[in-house]
Amino acid sequence: MLWSSGDMGVETGLRFVSNLVWKPDGTELAFDSSHQSACSQYDSDVYSIRADGSHLRRIPNKPYCGENTDLPTGTVEVTFWNYSGYSSPFVVYFEGAPAPQSYAIPNGTSLTVTFQNVLDYGDKTQWGVAIMGMYRFLAMDGGADVIPGQTVKISLTMGLGYRSWSHHDSTWSHDGTQMAFVFGTDTNPYGIPDDDRTIGAFGSHLLQSSSDSLSLPMNSRYLAYGPTEALSNKLLYAGYNPFIGDGGDHIYLATEGQMEPGEVLVNSTDLNGFGFKGLDWLPDGSGFVFSMEEEFTHKANLYHYSFATGQSTRLTDYPTGTWTRELSVSPDGTQIVYELQTEGENWYDNPPMDLYIMNLDGTGEKRLLVENGRSPEWGIPQLIPDVPNNPVPGLAGLNPSSAKVGGAGFTLTASGSNFVSGAVLRWNGADLPTTYVNATTLTAQVPAEKITSAGSANVTVFNPTPGGGESGSKTFTISENVAGGLSHTLYLALIRR
Incomplete structure (x- = not known):
């Protein structure tokens, strides 16, 4: 085992780890995780860990909860005013505090919570949050600049709860110098230099803003930097845009820094599909493999897109009630490993999964003997140990x-x-x-x-x-x-x- 989330003490809902991706030099494995969602503004954050299991770090939104730092500390008193319509117990947290706390705050009432030993991130605003299940309650009045050795008092009005308030779908640049990711349902992916250790660093948009806000797709996901030097400034991703064509899900190829969302390579409705569940480049950049829902989300199958032909080829023919999901292509481009779900429909219901492997042409399907395996990521060549050949007896x-x-x-x-x-x-x-x-x-x-x-x-x-x-x-x-x-x-x- 490389890493385990352990016990954070306060639960906010389902924990998950997803979207594993190796740094190109094999020194670190990045992943999205909700294991610290109780002490973060976000449902999930992007982390990385070294190949030997050491040096866990949070990439955007540093530092991770409870991380030892030399930063000075102060005290923050937050009065939570509950106008959310909910009266369930809430997990409450203030950015930089060593741990979350849990309280019952009946609807229409308020509660003042004291957070001690809060790290001072410098000359910037840090934020409070109240959490109930998958909902996060944030407010413009819920932030403060922590003052070392002093107590700061603020109020946080809990109104509309947010979902999918997370960092996810991370990807390394070809040379490993930058990490890109998606924030929530934002239309524009973010990038952050790998060597940026600034406390609270969030990154910046990778595509330029346009006066036409409708030009960028909604709910961007499955972000992936180009796998070769020639494609190093290219971004492959999926997104939904109701203002393009018939409003289906699309797979885009964008150039970092450009104004528009990029070229539409695949329109799900052209393939009688609905939405995408996984996406990965072929290592030589000649195409990519994707998972797409069919029959109005009642099943999903794998497809191979070729840049040479501009066509998508269906690789699998799974029946109704079976979904292919996250996937990874082998370093030599000959095989695919992927999640296969045969129960339930909603990923957040945590249905059981199996991992399958097959050839790029759709032949040779085999189940891997991994119980409830998820988020496969093929090892990069320099990390795959050389196994000596057995001699002839x-x-x-x-x-x-x-x-x-x-x-x-x-x-x-x-x-x-x-x-x-x-x-x-x-x-x-x-x-x-x-x-x-x-x-x-x-x-x-x-x-x-x-x-x-x-x-x-x-x-x-x-x-x-x-x-x-x-x-x-x-x-x-x-x-x-x-x-x-x-x-x-x-x-x-x-x-x-």
């Missing part, structure tokens, strides 16, 4: 090397060289139940039915992959069981008369 001798017809089953011992765990003895090409003793010795059980007639058998040793192979053969002789015993001679005495 050498067979030197058999003991015994012969048997009589009709004899009982017996244990056959093979001696030789380069035997590996998993090696098997083969009798005329058929595997025998084999026990690995060491690199020079194997034993196998030979049943009586193998020696029911005279003749011979070819015995070999087979080492499994990677590498491996079959040894030269030795002959095992099966001879007739010739009857033997005492010799009797009859003498006839002749008597002359």
Whole structure:
């Protein structure tokens, strides 16, 4: 296990980790996580962790909750005025505080909460939040500039609750110098330099603002930087724009810094689809693979888009009640690993998932033996350990090397060289139940039915992959069981008369 969220003490709802993505040099794995949603303004944030499981960090919205820093601290008193229409217990938090708190605040009442040891982020406003399930209550009057060693008092009016107030769908630039992500349902993705360690840094928009606010799609997601140097300033993403064509979901290819949302490559309605559930580049940049809902969200299948043809090819044909979701393409571009959901319809209901793998042409589908596996991300080549090939075995001798017809089953011992765990003895090409003793010795059980007639058998040793192979053969002789015993001679005495 590389990392676990642990126990944050106060729950706000379902915890999830999604959208795993390796930094191109293999030193860090970025992911979206809601494990600190109780002590953040956001439902989820983008984190990264080193390949050895160390140095967890929050990328935008630093530092993460409870992180040790040298920043000075102050005290903040927040009076929460509840006009939300809800009276359930609320989790309350102020940005920079070491931990969240939980209180009942009946609708139409107020409660003052004191947050001590609040980190001072410098000359900037820090914000309070009240949380109930998937709703977050924020307000323009709910912020303050923390003053070290002093107490600041503010009010936060809880009115309309926000959902999907999160950082998500992160992606590294081709050279690993920048992280991009989507905020909430914002139309414009954000980017933040990887070396920006500024406290509270949020990043900046990657596409230029336009006077026509309707030009950018809504609910941008599945953001992915181009995988090659030639495509390093390209952004592939999905989004919904009701003002383009028939208003379906689209996949765009944009250039970082441009004014418009980019070229529409795929329109879901052109494929009789509805919305997208996953998206990943082919490593050489020749196309991409995507998951798309069909039958008004009642199922989803995988497609391959080729830039050369400008066409999308359907790869799977799953029935109603089955959905393909997040996916990842192998580093050599030949295989796809993906989530497959066969129960429920709403991802937030936390339905069980399986991980499947198949070839890029849609053949060779296999289920991976991972219980409820999610958010697959293929390892990059420099992180995949080199597994040495097994040697070809050498067979030197058999003991015994012969048997009589009709004899009982017996244990056959093979001696030789380069035997590996998993090696098997083969009798005329058929595997025998084999026990690995060491690199020079194997034993196998030979049943009586193998020696029911005279003749011979070819015995070999087979080492499994990677590498491996079959040894030269030795002959095992099966001879007739010739009857033997005492010799009797009859003498006839002749008597002359």
